Amino acid sequence: MILADTFQPSTFLDAFRFIGNHGWLIWHKAFEQLVLSAAAMGVAMAIAIPIGVWLGHVHRGSFAAINVSNIGRALPSLAVIAICLPFLGIGFLDVLVALVVLAFPLMLTNAYVAVDGVDPDVVEAARGMGMHERDILLRVEVPLATPLLFAGIRTAAVYVVSTATIAAIAGGGGLGDIIVGQSEYRLEGVIGAAFCVTVLAVLADLALGGVQYLVSPRGLRKPRRPFEVDATIAHPAVGQ
Amino acid sequence: MSGGPVIPNFGEGSSCVLHNDLFCSDWFTQNWSPVLQPALVQHIELTAKAVGIGFVIAFAFAIVARRFRIVERPFSLLSAFVYTIPSLALFQLLIPVTGLTDTTVLIALVGYTLLILFRNTVEGFRAVPADVLESARGMGLTGLQTLWRIELPLALPSIMAGVRIAVVSTISLATIAAFVRPVGLGHPIFDAIQDNIFKTELFAAGGLAVALAIGCDAILVAAQRGLTPWTRAKRS
Amino acid sequence: MAERRAAGAAAAEIVFDHVTKFYPGRQAAAVNDLSLTIPAGDICVLVGPSGAGKTTAMKLVNRLIDFDEGDIRIDGRSVRELDAVELRRGIGYVIQQIGLFPHMTVGDNVAVVPKLLGWQKQRIRARVAELIALVGLEPGDADRYPSQLSGGQRQRVGLARALAADPAVMLMDEPFGALDPITRDRLQNELLRLHDLERKTIVFVTHDIDEAIKLGDRIAILREGGVLAQYDTPDAILATPADDFVARFVGADRGLKRLALRKLAEIELESPNGVPPGTPYTSAQTTLRDALSLMLTEGADRLVVVDDDGGNAGVLTIHQVSRLLSER
Numbered sequence: 001m002i003l004a005d006t007f008q009p010s011t012f013l014d015a016f017r018f019i020g021n022h023g024w025l026i027w028h029k030a031f032e033q034l035v036l037s038a039a040a041m042g043v044a045m046a047i048a049i050p051i052g053v054w055l056g057h058v059h060r061g062s063f064a065a066i067n068v069s070n071i072g073r074a075l076p077s078l079a080v081i082a083i084c085l086p087f088l089g090i091g092f093l094d095v096l097v098a099l100v101v102l103a104f105p106l107m108l109t110n111a112y113v114a115v116d117g118v119d120p121d122v123v124e125a126a127r128g129m130g131m132h133e134r135d136i137l138l139r140v141e142v143p144l145a146t147p148l149l150f151a152g153i154r155t156a157a158v159y160v161v162s163t164a165t166i167a168a169i170a171g172g173g174g175l176g177d178i179i180v181g182q183s184e185y186r187l188e189g190v191i192g193a194a195f196c197v198t199v200l201a202v203l204a205d206l207a208l209g210g211v212q213y214l215v216s217p218r219g220l221r222k223p224r225r226p227f228e229v230d231a232t233i234a235h236p237a238v239g240q
Numbered sequence: 241m242s243g244g245p246v247i248p249n250f251g252e253g254s255s256c257v258l259h260n261d262l263f264c265s266d267w268f269t270q271n272w273s274p275v276l277q278p279a280l281v282q283h284i285e286l287t288a289k290a291v292g293i294g295f296v297i298a299f300a301f302a303i304v305a306r307r308f309r310i311v312e313r314p315f316s317l318l319s320a321f322v323y324t325i326p327s328l329a330l331f332q333l334l335i336p337v338t339g340l341t342d343t344t345v346l347i348a349l350v351g352y353t354l355l356i357l358f359r360n361t362v363e364g365f366r367a368v369p370a371d372v373l374e375s376a377r378g379m380g381l382t383g384l385q386t387l388w389r390i391e392l393p394l395a396l397p398s399i400m401a402g403v404r405i406a407v408v409s410t411i412s413l414a415t416i417a418a419f420v421r422p423v424g425l426g427h428p429i430f431d432a433i434q435d436n437i438f439k440t441e442l443f444a445a446g447g448l449a450v451a452l453a454i455g456c457d458a459i460l461v462a463a464q465r466g467l468t469p470w471t472r473a474k475r476s
Numbered sequence: 477m478a479e480r481r482a483a484g485a486a487a488a489e490i491v492f493d494h495v496t497k498f499y500p501g502r503q504a505a506a507v508n509d510l511s512l513t514i515p516a517g518d519i520c521v522l523v524g525p526s527g528a529g530k531t532t533a534m535k536l537v538n539r540l541i542d543f544d545e546g547d548i549r550i551d552g553r554s555v556r557e558l559d560a561v562e563l564r565r566g567i568g569y570v571i572q573q574i575g576l577f578p579h580m581t582v583g584d585n586v587a588v589v590p591k592l593l594g595w596q597k598q599r600i601r602a603r604v605a606e607l608i609a610l611v612g613l614e615p616g617d618a619d620r621y622p623s624q625l626s627g628g629q630r631q632r633v634g635l636a637r638a639l640a641a642d643p644a645v646m647l648m649d650e651p652f653g654a655l656d657p658i659t660r661d662r663l664q665n666e667l668l669r670l671h672d673l674e675r676k677t678i679v680f681v682t683h684d685i686d687e688a689i690k691l692g693d694r695i696a697i698l699r700e701g702g703v704l705a706q707y708d709t710p711d712a713i714l715a716t717p718a719d720d721f722v723a724r725f726v727g728a729d730r731g732l733k734r735l736a737l738r739k740l741a742e743i744e745l746e747s748p749n750g751v752p753p754g755t756p757y758t759s760a761q762t763t764l765r766d767a768l769s770l771m772l773t774e775g776a777d778r779l780v781v782v783d784d785d786g787g788n789a790g791v792l793t794i795h796q797v798s799r800l801l802s803e804r
Binding site for chain 3: 369371372373374375376377378379380381382385390393394396468469470473
C-alpha cells in the first residue's frame with residue numbers, strides 16, 4: 001500500500017517533471033474532478049440559493065437557515081460518502097450526492113444571510129415606491145446581496161473542488177486517483193497531483209471571482225483580495 | 241488499499257449479512273465491541289489530542305503575536321499553506337518524513353488545526369475594545385492581570401468558535417487518516433468499501449462519525465454559551 | 477445614604493512643578509513648563525482647544541504618560557516615588573468611552589479595584605451597594621451587564637467604579653463628552669452633588685468652557701503647546717481674562733457668563749418699597765443672568781425678588797446688574 005518512499009529535495013522537482021510527463025493523465029483527471037465539482041455545485045446551488053434567497057426575503061426561518069450550515073460544516077465528508085454508498089454504489093453518483101450534501105448548507109446560509117441583511121431602509125423605500133414584491137427581490141435585494149452571495153458560492157466551490165479529491169476512494173475519479181495510487185505514481189505523483197488540486201481550487205475561486213465581477217452591479221464593485229481564507233464560515237481549501 | 245484485516249463475516253453471518261441488506265442489527269451488536277467501539281474511542285482520542293496540542297501551540301503563538309506583531313504573518317502563511325494541501329496527500333507526504341506511524345497522522349491533524357485556532361485567537365484578542373484596555377491600565381491592573389481577567393474572557397467567544405470549527409474538521413479529517421493507518425472510524429469505512437460495499441458497516445461507522453461530529457458541535461455551542469453569558473444579555 | 481465626609485479625610489493636594497513633556501519626534505512640547513497647585517478637595521478643570529495638552533497633562537498624574545522635566549506631587553510625595561501600578565490603584569480614572577468591562581456585571585465592574593487591593597468580600601459587597609445607590613442607580617442594576625445599560629447609566633457606573641476604593645484623587649477625561657446634552661447636564665449635576673458628599677480632588681478635562689465654568693472650583697486654561705494661559709477661579713477668569721487668547725476662549729459673552737455664576741439670594745437687594753404694581757417677580761434662586769433676561773423680555777427695569785418662604789426679599793434694578801457687571 002503505502003511505500004516508504006524517501007523524501008529528497010529533488011522529489012519536488014520530480015513532481016513537476018511528473019506533471020510534465022503525464023500531461024494527458026493530469027488533464028484527464030483534473031477534468032474529471034472539475035466535472036464532478038461543477039455538477040455538485042450546480043445541483044447544490046439550484047436547491048440552496050432559491051430557498052435561501054426566498055427565506056431571506058420573507059425574513060423567516062432564521063434559526064434553521066443559519067444553523068443548517070453548522071451541521072453541514074460538521075459533517076465528515078468521508079462519512080457522508082460512506083452513508084451514500086449503500087444506496088448509490090460506487091461511482092460518480094455517490095460522490096456527487098455526497099458533495100451536494102456538503103455544499104448545500106453553506107450556500108443556503110449565505111444566501112439567507114445575504115438577502116436578509118440587505119439594508120431594510122432600501123427595501124422599504126422600494127416598497128414605498130410601489131414596486132412588486134418580485135421586482136424588489138430580483139432588482140433590489142438580489143443585486144445588493146451579490147457580494148455575500150458570491151462569497152458563499154466561492155467558499156463552497158473551493159471546498160467542493162478540494163473535497164472531490166476523496167472521490168477516488170469511492171470510484172469517483174479525479175486527481176485523487178493519482179494520490180491514492182502511490183504504488184504506481186510514486187511520491188512525485190502524489191505531490192504533483194496534490195499541487196494540481198490546489199491550483200484547481202484556486203482557479204475555481206478566481207473564475208468565480210471573475211463571474212462575480214461581471215455580475216455585480218457597478219456601484220458595488222469592490223476589489224477583493226484573492227486567497228482570503230474566511231475560516232469562520234467554512235474551510236476553503238482543505239482538500240478532503 | 242487498507243492493510244487491515246478483513247472482518248470475517250463469511251459463514252458466520254446471518255442471511256442479512258450474506259445478502260448485504262441495508263442494515264443488519266445482528267452484525268452491529270456483534271461487532272460493536274470488537275470493531276466499532278474501539279474505532280470510536282480511537283477517533284475521540286485522536287481528535288482530542290490533535291485539538292489539544294494544536295490549541296496549545298496556536299495559543300502560545302497568538303500570545304506572542306499579541307506583543308510582537310511580526311510573528312503573525314509568517315505563522316499565518318505557514319498554516320494557510322498546510323491548509324491548502326489536500327489531506328489525503330498530506331498524510332502520505334509526511335510518511336517519508338516521520339514514518340508510517342500514528343504520530344504522522346497526529347502531526348498532520350495538528351497542522352490543520354493550527355490555522356483556525358491561531359487566527360481566531362488573534363482576532364479574539366484584537367476585538368477587545370481599546371477603551372476597555374485603557375481603563376484597565378488606568379485603574380492599576382498589571383499586564384498579566386489585564387490578560388487574565390480582561391483580554392482572555394473577552395477573546396473567549398472567538399476562541400471558542402475556533403475550537404468548535406477545529407474539533408469538527410479534525411473529526412472529519414481523522415476519518416480520512418485511516419487511508420494510511422488503521423485508526424479511527426475511517427478504518428471500518430475503508431474496510432467496508434473494500435469488502436464489496438458492506439452496507440451495515442458503512443452505515444454504522446459513517447453514522448457514528450456523523451453523530452460524533454454533530455454531538456461535539458452541539459456540546460461546544462452549549463459550552464460557548466455557558467462561558468460567555470454577557471454576549472446574550474439583551475438591552476432591556 | 478452616604479454621610480458627609482470632611483475634605484482632607486479622602487482628598488489630596490496636587491502640585492504640578494514646572495512639568496514638561498515632549499513627544500518623540502515632535503519639536504513642540506505637549507506640556508510646557510506647567511506649574512499649578514490644586515488645593516485638596518477642589519475640582520480643577522483643564523480646558524483648552526485640542527492640541528493644548530490637557531489630556532496629556534492629566535495622564536501625567538497617574539503616569540499613564542511619563543513626564544520629561546519637572547515633578548508632580550500628590551500630598552507632597554512625587555508620583556515617581558510609588559510604583560506606577562500601585563499609584564493608579566489609588567487614583568480614580570474615568571474616560572470618555574468609559575471602558576466598562578463588558579464581560580462583567582455592573583457590580584463586578586465596580587468591585588475591580590477593591591478586589592485588586594485585597595478587600596474582604598463583605599466590605600466589597602457593602603461598598604458596591606453603597607456606590608450604586610450613590611450614583612443614582614437601582615440596586616438591581618448591579619447584576620446587569622453594561623450592554624444592557626444606556627449611555628448615561630454606563631457613565632454612572634464608570635463614576636462608581638472610579639470611586640470604589642475611595643481614592644484621594646480622581647482623573648476624568650471628557651467623561652460626559654459622548655452623551656446627549658440632557659444626560660450630560662444631569663450627570664454634571666450628579667458630579668457636583670457627589671463632590672459635595674465626598675470631597676475628592678478632581679482633575680477634570682474638557683474642551684467645553686461652559687462645562688468648565690459650571691463644574692470647576694478652579695479652571696486652568698491651556699493653549700496649544702501645553703502652555704498655561706490662566707489659572708484661577710471661574711469668576712476671576714471671566715472678570716479679568718489674562719490675555720486675548722483667554723478672552724476669546726471664554727467667549728465674548730463672558731460678562732453674562734459671570735452673571736450666571738451668582739444667584740439673587742447672594743447679593744444685596746434694594747428696598748421693596750414703592751414698587752409699581754405689575755412689576756414682574758422672580759425667585760431668589762434665579763441667577764443674575766436669568767433675572768436680566770427676564771427684565772429684558774418683560775421690558776421692565778426692575779424685578780421683585782421673592783424668597784423661599786414666599787415673602788418679599790427685595791428689588792433688583794437693571795442699574796444694579798450693570799454695576800455688578802463692571803465689578804472686578
